Amino acid sequence: MTKTKQVNSPLKTYSSSRIRGIVVSIFASLLRYVFLIAFSYILLYPLIYILTHAFRAGVDTTDPTVVWIPKNLSWEPMQKAIELMDLPNSLFSTLKFEVVSAIISTATCGVAAYGMARFQFKGRAILNVILILTILIPASIVLIPNYMNFYDFNPFGIVHLIEDIFKTDLNTSLLNTVWTFWLPALTGVGIRAGFYIYIYMQFYKGLPKELEEAAWVDGCGPWMTYLRIVVPSSGVSVLTVFMLSVIWHWNDYYNALMYISDGTTMAVNLSNFVSALKLFDGTAGTLTTDAPMSACLIFLLPVLIMYICLQKRFITSIASTGIVG
Numbered sequence: 001m002t003k004t005k006q007v008n009s010p011l012k013t014y015s016s017s018r019i020r021g022i023v024v025s026i027f028a029s030l031l032r033y034v035f036l037i038a039f040s041y042i043l044l045y046p047l048i049y050i051l052t053h054a055f056r057a058g059v060d061t062t063d064p065t066v067v068w069i070p071k072n073l074s075w076e077p078m079q080k081a082i083e084l085m086d087l088p089n090s091l092f093s094t095l096k097f098e099v100v101s102a103i104i105s106t107a108t109c110g111v112a113a114y115g116m117a118r119f120q121f122k123g124r125a126i127l128n129v130i131l132i133l134t135i136l137i138p139a140s141i142v143l144i145p146n147y148m149n150f151y152d153f154n155p156f157g158i159v160h161l162i163e164d165i166f167k168t169d170l171n172t173s174l175l176n177t178v179w180t181f182w183l184p185a186l187t188g189v190g191i192r193a194g195f196y197i198y199i200y201m202q203f204y205k206g207l208p209k210e211l212e213e214a215a216w217v218d219g220c221g222p223w224m225t226y227l228r229i230v231v232p233s234s235g236v237s238v239l240t241v242f243m244l245s246v247i248w249h250w251n252d253y254y255n256a257l258m259y260i261s262d263g264t265t266m267a268v269n270l271s272n273f274v275s276a277l278k279l280f281d282g283t284a285g286t287l288t289t290d291a292p293m294s295a296c297l298i299f300l301l302p303v304l305i306m307y308i309c310l311q312k313r314f315i316t317s318i319a320s321t322g323i324v325g
Contacts, residue, residue: 050300053293054078061290081294084276085269093263097181098252102245104185105193109241110234112188113200114226118212134194140254146184147258150174180259191255192248196241203237204230239313243306250303270299 048068057074060066116127153172154160163170174180184190188197207230215225231238256265269276273295 047300050293050296053290054297055294056290058290077290077294078298080277080291081273081298084273084291085266085295085298087266087298089263090266090269093260094250094265094267097178097256097260098249098265099246100178101181101185101190102242102249104182105188105190105196105245105249106238106242108186108188109193109196110200110231110238111226113197114204114230116197117201117204119222131194131197134189135198139191143254143258147175150180150259175259176262181255191252192245196245199241199244200234200237203234207233236313239310243310246306247303266299270295 052068052070054077055073055075056066056070056077057072058076060070060072063071116124116131151173153174159170159172162168174183181190184193211229211233212225215229220228251267252265253267253271256268260268273292277291
């Protein structure tokens with residue numbers, strides 16, 4: 001008997017491979033959506049929890065049938081949070097100490113980064129090493145030395161020299177003043193200043209030097225070149241540094257706790273909120289879950305509004321400055 005060979009049809013082979021590709025594509029898309037939904041839930045869970053508890057009535061706190069959506073809405077937790085956080089005074093202190101420092105740091109770090117990115121001078125390599133160290137070393141390590149420095153502020157021994165000459169005692173403590181926050185920001189060594197300088201440097205290195213050379217030909221010095229050419233061209237990096245600076249200063253707890261005893265910031269009041277609630281009521285009561293969530297919402301709201309308003313430009317600026325990881 002003669003054996004006949006079975007030849008596969010090209011159309012059948014093409015159809016099977018196409019179906020296999022469609023199945024693989026659908027499966028990959030399904031996995032991608034599952035991952036994105038799960039990851040989004042992990043990120044949004046704290047915010048959802050805060051929102052569902054911030055306006056929950058005390059009756060719903062003890063109701064086992066209420067898990068996410070409250071049956072009864074109440075303004076009482078929010079009122080208690082505003083009162084215990086001393087919102088008007090703490091908000092003013094946060095703006096005065098932290099937000100102003102963030103704005104100052106945004107400006108001064110840009111100047112320092114421009115000098116390190118564009119000019120060649122002796123000791124530049126050492127400054128770059130110091131810059132990296134300021135990023136790597138935790139701020140808590142230098143917190144006590146900074147406190148002692150501000151407690152007895154004596155730059156270069158000048159104050160003690162004046163005291164010895166005139167036989168007087170000068171009170172040079174900077175504690176409980178804005179200078180404990182503004183002075184480091186003015187000198188480019190404030191909160192996360194090394195990271196801001198690094199961001200600026202990465203952006204300045206990508207700017208065409210021809211623009212600055214043209215300004216020099218027209219008679220502009222370094223300062224005028226920076227203010228008229230570099231700053232207008234650095235909008236994306238300025239926005240990146242400004243938002244990061246505001247967020248880190250807004251969340252600052254250790255510096256505010258160490259340097260300020262009168263008129264504490266919102267971060268300090270939030271950290272002490274549960275203790276203040278127990279002292280106020282004599283016991284944690286039914287508001288131990290809801291009032292703290294209301295306080296967290298009050299604390300997060302300004303930063304969330306700022307991010308929502310600047311979200312599109314911020315994402316564009318992150319891509320332009322090359323921040324990864």
